[in-house]
Amino acid sequence: MTGQGRGFDWGAFGRGFRVMVPLWAGVVPFAVAYAVTARAGGLSVWETCLMSVTVFAGASQFAAAGQFVGGAVPGVAALALVGTTFVLNARHVLYGLSLSRQLPLSRWQRAVAAQFLTDEAYGMVLVAGPRDPGGLSVPFLLGAELSLFAAWNAATLLGALAGGVLPDPDALGVGVIFPLAFLGLLVPLLVGRVALLVALVSGLGAWGLGRVLPGGLVVLLVGVGGALLGALISTRRAEGRA
Numbered sequence: 421m422t423g424q425g426r427g428f429d430w431g432a433f434g435r436g437f438r439v440m441v442p443l444w445a446g447v448v449p450f451a452v453a454y455a456v457t458a459r460a461g462g463l464s465v466w467e468t469c470l471m472s473v474t475v476f477a478g479a480s481q482f483a484a485a486g487q488f489v490g491g492a493v494p495g496v497a498a499l500a501l502v503g504t505t506f507v508l509n510a511r512h513v514l515y516g517l518s519l520s521r522q523l524p525l526s527r528w529q530r531a532v533a534a535q536f537l538t539d540e541a542y543g544m545v546l547v548a549g550p551r552d553p554g555g556l557s558v559p560f561l562l563g564a565e566l567s568l569f570a571a572w573n574a575a576t577l578l579g580a581l582a583g584g585v586l587p588d589p590d591a592l593g594v595g596v597i598f599p600l601a602f603l604g605l606l607v608p609l610l611v612g613r614v615a616l617l618v619a620l621v622s623g624l625g626a627w628g629l630g631r632v633l634p635g636g637l638v639v640l641l642v643g644v645g646g647a648l649l650g651a652l653i654s655t656r657r658a659e660g661r662a
Contacts, residue, residue, distance in 0.1 A: 429559040432552060436563025439548045440571075443540050447568055448575040454481050455579025461488025465580040472576040476536065476569060480505040511639035515542045522556060529558055536565035539639075547609070614653050622646035 451472065458468040458481070475481055483505070515537055519525070525533060541564045548564075549556035610616050622642050629638045 429554060429557060432554045432557050432559040433563035435552055436545070436549075436560035436565075437567040438563075439544055440541065440564050440567035443544070443568065444571040447540075447571045448578075450478060451572045451575035452579030454478065454485060455576045457482065457485040458488065459580055461485050463488060465577075468580040469573065469576050472573050476538075476572065477505065477509055478572070479508045483508070507634050507637050510637060511539075511643060512537055514640060514643045515539075518542075518546070519561065523558055523561060525558060529562070533558075533561060533565065536562075536569050538565065538568055541565045541568055614650060614657070617653070618646050618650045621649060 454472070455468050458471065459465070463471075463485070471481055471484065475484075512534075516534060519533065519537075519542070520530070541561075545556070545561050545564050549560050552560050554560065606619065610619055622645065625645060626638055626642045629641060633641070
């Protein structure tokens with residue numbers, strides 16, 4: 421449903437799906453790389469694809485595949501993998517809180533949206549959603565999420581079947597796609613000195629913390645810190661005007 425009770429808006433779903441297509445160029449090579457790593461670790465084609473369908477978390481899947489390749493002890497590996505997955509995906513708590521404040525999600529929609537939520541989908545929905553003819557909506561969000569899900573799983577199957585003859589993603593330089601995409605999403609949001617200051621401080625903080633902490637934890641800490649900094653500055657400015 422769209423939030424107005426008129427049924428599911430498939431037009432908004434399609435527009436959300438299409439808005440993510442430019443990012444497929446960054447998703448596909450790394451899904452292939454995951455599949456190659458998983459196959460090298462001893463997983464079958466079916467097992468490699470099943471992980472992409474059920475887990476759908478690139479960094480966590482790479483961590484798991486790396487442990488298979490390393491021949492880790494199953495019990496120890498399972499505990500280590502749970503801890504690693506928690507740290508890498510802790511930032512999704514912030515994404516979920518943000519989306520739940522903006523969208524009227526039903527119980528099943530929350531479950532679906534949480535399963536398919538990614539950094540890229542969150543960023544694109546946050547920026548492109550309000551510009552959609554129907555406004556930011558649940559169908560638009562689900563379309564964006566399932567767009568990357570479809571690309572990731574199709575590329576996983578491709579990598580599992582033919583990864584050995586495909587080029588290394590790092591050699592193609594596709595790693596630059598996501599940083600540039602997020603930079604493009606950020607720039608339109610830098611309206612006013614407060615937003616610019618928060619972005620600058622957060623960027624410097626992320627750079628510093630990223631040298632000693634895992635990426636997921638860095639995003640969580642910097643996200644909370646940036647939000648608190650923005651709230652503090654805005655509150656003090658409001659008090660000064662009063």
